[in-house]
Amino acid sequence: MRVVVDLSRCQGYAQCAFLAPDAFRMHGEEALMYAPNPDDAQREQVLRAAAACPLQAILVDRVDGPDTSVGTSPS
Template sequence: MRVVVDLNRCQAYAQCCFAAPDSFALHGIEVLVYDPAPPPERRREIERAVQACPVRAIMLEVEPEAERHD
């Protein structure tokens, strides 16, 4: 799982910080700090952050699961 934030689009509304406080934080007035490779157990909160962003600056990239060969 990979998180990508378009920092040119981000307007520092901080909705991602409320939705996923373990993965996003605002430092100062406008500096967004985030975890680009959060652990899988944070997926739901990252998805909430993606949906909460009013300018759609956050993208979540998830690799398809490897095929199982039994």
């Protein structure tokens, strides 16, 4: 799983830090720090945190490893 936060949109409401404290934390009162590749065990918490962001500044991508289907055709 890959997490990207648009820090120009983030206003420091800290809902993500409350819901997924192992993946998101506030540094001071306004600066958000986050894990770009959180553990899959945190998946549900991270998804809830992204959904709770009032500004929708958090994007979560599912990463399953290399995509072996790109550029290949069935024989």
